Amino acid sequence: MPPESAISLRPLKPDDAASLARMHALSFAQERPWSAEEFARLLAMPTCRGLLLEEDGRLAGFILCQVADREGEILTLAVVPESRRRGHASRLLATAMADMVMSGVQRVILEVAVNNKPARALYESHGFRPAGRRPNYYLTQSGERVDALIMVHISGAGCGCDD
Numbered sequence: 001m002p003p004e005s006a007i008s009l010r011p012l013k014p015d016d017a018a019s020l021a022r023m024h025a026l027s028f029a030q031e032r033p034w035s036a037e038e039f040a041r042l043l044a045m046p047t048c049r050g051l052l053l054e055e056d057g058r059l060a061g062f063i064l065c066q067v068a069d070r071e072g073e074i075l076t077l078a079v080v081p082e083s084r085r086r087g088h089a090s091r092l093l094a095t096a097m098a099d100m101v102m103s104g105v106q107r108v109i110l111e112v113a114v115n116n117k118p119a120r121a122l123y124e125s126h127g128f129r130p131a132g133r134r135p136n137y138y139l140t141q142s143g144e145r146v147d148a149l150i151m152v153h154i155s156g157a158g159c160g161c162d163d
């Protein structure tokens, strides 16, 4: 049997900005990559928090969230292509959701491109439900406009954290 890989999760730190920008650029084929400066600005905000996942010491993915009072938002979530379909996004999302619920968050929202089937399936499996649409919200690198689906998770409506 192959040896099991070592997976670790830790909170994001301000000096993770460059690593997050690298992973974001590798992960999103369509979306404009977010720069290290953008990540640094977000990480400096007291309302932002997130998690970094390493597999065998290599950066594999991250989640970045924002919390204001009882409302949370998933700003972005990415797993690098070679580390996908191993449950990493599910781990990141479940841990971030549990952390936000522990902080008193009752409603979590996010936006996802309507044509992003893997992400929509992930969020649905964690209890997020469609709640609206923003037409032409994303501009892809090829210049195409794509609608954003707004998804909402209400605490107590099944976050997928324990199941």
Ligand SMILES: CC(C)(COP(=O)(O)OP(=O)(O)OC[C@H]1O[C@@H](n2cnc3c(N)ncnc32)[C@H](O)[C@@H]1OP(=O)(O)O)[C@@H](O)C(=O)NCCC(=O)NCCS
Binding pocket: 027, 028, 075, 076, 077, 078, 079, 080, 083, 084, 085, 086, 087, 088, 089, 090, 091, 111, 112, 116, 117, 118, 119, 121, 122, 123, 125
């Ligand atoms: C979406 C993404 C984060 C999933 O990461 P991942 O680590 O491969 O996901 P997991 O292995 O944890 O999968 C969890 C669930 O998500 C869904 N899912 C993930 N990848 C999928 C795919 N390619 N096709 C269909 N469903 C998929 C499934 O429901 C899966 O559960 P299952 O394995 O029991 O079927 C990853 O593909 C990614 O980084 N994509 C680019 C960035 C992005 O779209 N981010 C989200 C929008 S903000």
